[in-house]
Amino acid sequence: MEMQTEFLSEIVDHLPEGMIVMDKNRTIHYLNEKAFDMTGWKLGETVPYCTYCQEREVEENENRCILTTDDPIPFFNSHLAVYEGLEEFEMSLKKMTISEEIYYVLRIRPPVQNENSERARFHELLVQETLLAQEAERKRIAMELHDHIGQSVYSIFLGLEVIKQNISVDKYQNHVTNMVNVMEKTLQDIKRLTKSLRPEIVYDIGLEKSLVQAVKDWKKLYQIEIFLDMDINREHDLDPEKELHLFRIIQESITNSVRHGKANYFSIHLKSNYQYIFFQLYDNGNGFISEGCKTKGLGLKHMYERCKMLDGDIKWISKEGGPTRVEGFVSLIKAEGERI
Template sequence: MELDPRFAQSLVDIVAAELNQNVNITDNHGVIIASFSKERISHIHEAAARMLMSGPIREFSVTDEEERRLKGVRQGFNVPIIFGDCCVGVIGVSGEPAIAAPYARLAARFVEAALESNARQEKLVRALREKEELQSTLLNKVISVQEEERKKISRELHDETSQALTSIIVGLRVLSEHVHSDGERQKILDMRDLAVRTLEAVHHLAVQLRPALLDDLGLVAAAQKYVENYSRQYNIQVELSVVNISRERFLPEIEITLYRILQEALTNIAKHAKAAQVQVTLRKYRGKLLLTIKDNGIGFNADILSGAASDTCLGIHGMHERVALLSGNFYIDSTEGEGTGITVEIPLRRRKKTESGLGQAH
C-alpha cells in the first residue's frame, strides 16, 4: 500500500490550513511526497528515513540541532501514518516539538481516517462495478440462450413443420381430384386452404423468431426482407437506406442486436405511433455501425422513460440493454405530435474468420 502524491498533497493543504503550520508527508521510504513548502517535495526527510529503516515504527521529534545537521528536516514533531497494519508514511508538523506533537497526532489520525474512508469508497465502487459486470454477463448469457433457442425453433418450424404442412396440402389436392361429390370436394379444398394459411403463419412465425437470411446473408439482407414484409403487412411506407455497407458481415452479436432493435422499433410504430412513413438508415461510419429509425407518428412524452412510468417501456429498455452489452450508445427522441426517432451506435470490432471463409476484418 502506497500513498498517492496528489491525494497526500490535498490532505497536506487541508491540514496546514486548519493548523496554520507547515506540514509535510513522506512515503514509506522517507521521501517527501507532499508539503506545504512545495520546494521540499522529492527531498529525503533523513530523520523519517532513519526511523522507517530502523525497524520499530514510532513517533519522533526534531530539534534545532537535528534540523541543522540532517537533510530535508525541520524542527517539529512527526507521527507515522498507519493504514491496514502497515506504515504507509510519516506526517510532520513544524514548530516547537512539545507544541507541535498534539497537532501532528491529530493530523495523522485525520490522514488515516481519510485513507480508510477512501478505501471503503473504492471497495464499494469496485463491488458495484463487479455487480454491474456480473449483471451484464448474466444478461448476455440469457440473450444468447434465447437467440439460440429462437434459431432452433425457427429451423424446426421451417424444416419439419413446414414440410409436413406442405405434404398435407399436396395430399389434400390429390385427394380432392379423386372424390365425386362436389360437397366433399369443397370440404377437402377448404381444409387445403386452412393448411395453406397455417403454413403461411408458421413461415411468418419462423421468420419472426430467427430469419434464415440473417444467418446466411447477414444484417442488410435480413433488414431489407423484414422491411418489405412489414410494409406489406401494416401498409406503412418504410424507406431503408444502407450507406457504406455492401455485402459486409459483422459479429453475430452486432447483427442480431441491430436486427432485434429494428424489429422492436417497427413493431412499436405499428402498435402505437399511428405513422404513415418511417425512415430507416443503416450506416457504417468511423468504426461504428449507426442505425436510425424515424417515424412521422404521434410521438410521446419522453419523460415517461424515467421514473415510475418506465415500467411500461420494457421494450425500449430491452433495446437499451442490448446496446449497452456491446459498449454502444442508444438515444431516443420523441415529441408529442412530431414523431419519434431512435439512434443506435455500436462500435465495430475485428471479425474472426468463419469456417466458410466469409469472415472479413472491419
C-alpha cells in the same frame, strides 16, 4: 471574495478531468489546464460535436448535441476531434444561466474502469447471457416449426389438394377448398414466424442484405411504406452475432411502431463512422411520452440492453400524437478475444 475566486480557479485548473465552459454557440469561454492538455482547444474556439452528434438528423430548432436534450444521458462516451485527430472521452454536460445568458459546462475525461463500471459490466454480461439464451431458444423453436410442424402441415396440404381433385360433389368440394386455403395461410404464417424467430439470413449474407430482404417482408406483412438508407463501411469485418442484435433492435422498433403507434410509414437510416454504426429509426405513428421509456415495456428494455451490450446507446424522442424517432449507435466489430 477575490481570494475565494482565485482559490476556486486554482482548484478547477488542477482537477483530474477537463472542464470547458461554452455558450449556446459552443464558443469556449473557459477551459482548465486538463481540458487544454487533453484537447489542445483554446479560448474563443468552437467545441466540435462528437462523432455521434455529427451523424444525427435533427429537426428544425433542435440542438444537435444529444446531451442538451430534455432527458439527457448522464454520461456519454464518444469521440471528439482534438488537435491530434480523434480521442474517445466520457462526457457530461450541465446547463446554467448567468445574467440571462445560457452556458454549458462540459466535463470530459478518458473512459475509466472503476468499481461501478465493473459492476455495470457484470450486469451487462448477465444480460448478454440472457439474450443469447433467448436467441438459442428462438433458434430451437424456429427449427421445430420448419423441420417438423411445417413439414407436417405441408404434407396435409398436399393430401388435401389430391382429395380436392377427386371430389365431384360441390358441397364437399367447397369444404375442401376452404381447408386448402386455411392450410396455405398456415404455411405462410409458419414461414413468417420462422423468419421472425431466427433470421438465419443475417449469418449467411450479412446485415445489409438481410435488411433489404426483411424490409420487403415487413412491407408485405404490415402493409406500410418503409424507406431504407444504409451507408456502411465494409472495411471492418462485422460480427454476425452483433449484427443480429442490431437487426433485432430495428425489428422491435418497427413492430412497436405498427402495433402500438399505428404507423403507416417507417424509415431506417444506418451509417458507419470509425468502429461505430449509427442508426436513426423514424415513424409517423401516434407517438408516446418518451421520458423514462427505457424502464417501460420489455421490448424497449431489450432494445436498450442490446445497445449497451454492443458498447452503444439508444434514445427515444417522441411525444403524444407523434412522430417518433429512435436513434443510437453500436459497435459491431469483434475485439480480439471477445465473446458475444
